[in-house]
Amino acid sequence: MQNEIKDLVAFLDGKPVTSSQQVAKRFKKLHKNILRAYYRLDCSDEFNRLNFEPVEEVDAKGELRRSVHMTKDGFMFLVMGFTGKEAARTKEAYIYAFNAMTEQIERMALNMWTRRMALETKDATSLAKARIGSGLMLDRKRELPAIKSERSMLDASIQPSLLN
Numbered sequence: 592m593q594n595e596i597k598d599l600v601a602f603l604d605g606k607p608v609t610s611s612q613q614v615a616k617r618f619k620k621l622h623k624n625i626l627r628a629y630y631r632l633d634c635s636d637e638f639n640r641l642n643f644e645p646v647e648e649v650d651a652k653g654e655l656r657r658s659v660h661m662t663k664d665g666f667m668f669l670v671m672g673f674t675g676k677e678a679a680r681t682k683e684a685y686i687y688a689f690n691a692m693t694e695q696i697e698r699m700a701l702n703m704w705t706r707r708m709a710l711e712t713k714d715a716t717s718l719a720k721a722r723i724g725s726g727l728m729l730d731r732k733r734e735l736p737a738i739k740s741e742r743s744m745l746d747a748s749i750q751p752s753l754l755n
Contacts, residue, residue: 599613599617599684599685599688599689600685600688600689600691600692601692602692602695602696603660605696606662606696607662607663607688607689607692607693607696608644608660608661608662609660609661609666609685609688609689610646610648610658610659610660610661611625611626611629611658611659611660611661612648612656612658614661614666614669614670617681617684617685618670618673618677618678618681619677622656622658625669626657626659628669628672629643629659629669632668632669634668638664638665638668641662641664642661642662642664642665642668643659643660643661643662643665644659644660644661645657645658645659646658646659646660663685663686663689663693666685666689667682667686670682670685700749703745703748703749704749706745707742707745707746707749710738710741710742710745713734713738714738714742717730717731717734717735717738718731
């Protein structure tokens with residue numbers, strides 16, 4: 592099941608996405624028809640900007656191909672008109688894959704927060720010891736650069752990008 596999720600949805604720039612190439616493959620449609628459906632979408636510019644990203648990708652033959660990366664909402668908007676039993680099963684598989692990828696991202700973020708809180712505890716303990724005596728102050732001075740470095744790395748990983 593995990594491999595199927597990875598075949599449907601990928602982790603890109605901090606969010607789960609799929610591509611028009613994958614949608615075409617899974618819905619057994621020509622990619623040009625998926626692109627045509629995308630270009631005919633009657634959604635707002637803001638929705639389009641937030642949920643679709645046209646890209647150029649190199650295919651297996653080494654040729655440049657147009658494709659569109661899309662979020663779960665973009666995917667749903669694009670395929671909601673696709674009908675039939677096979678289309679329904681494929682939509683369900685995508686919804687499951689997007690949800691599973693989102694849960695994985697949330698678990699990673701929670702792990703980062705847990706590490707961050709453990710680091711704060713370590714820092715507070717180190718500071719408290721340093722206040723007790725001069726020997727412990729030297730320990731604090733040795734520990735502080737590593738604590739600051741790890742804090743910066745965790746903060747950069749936890750903080751979502753405001754540019755996306």
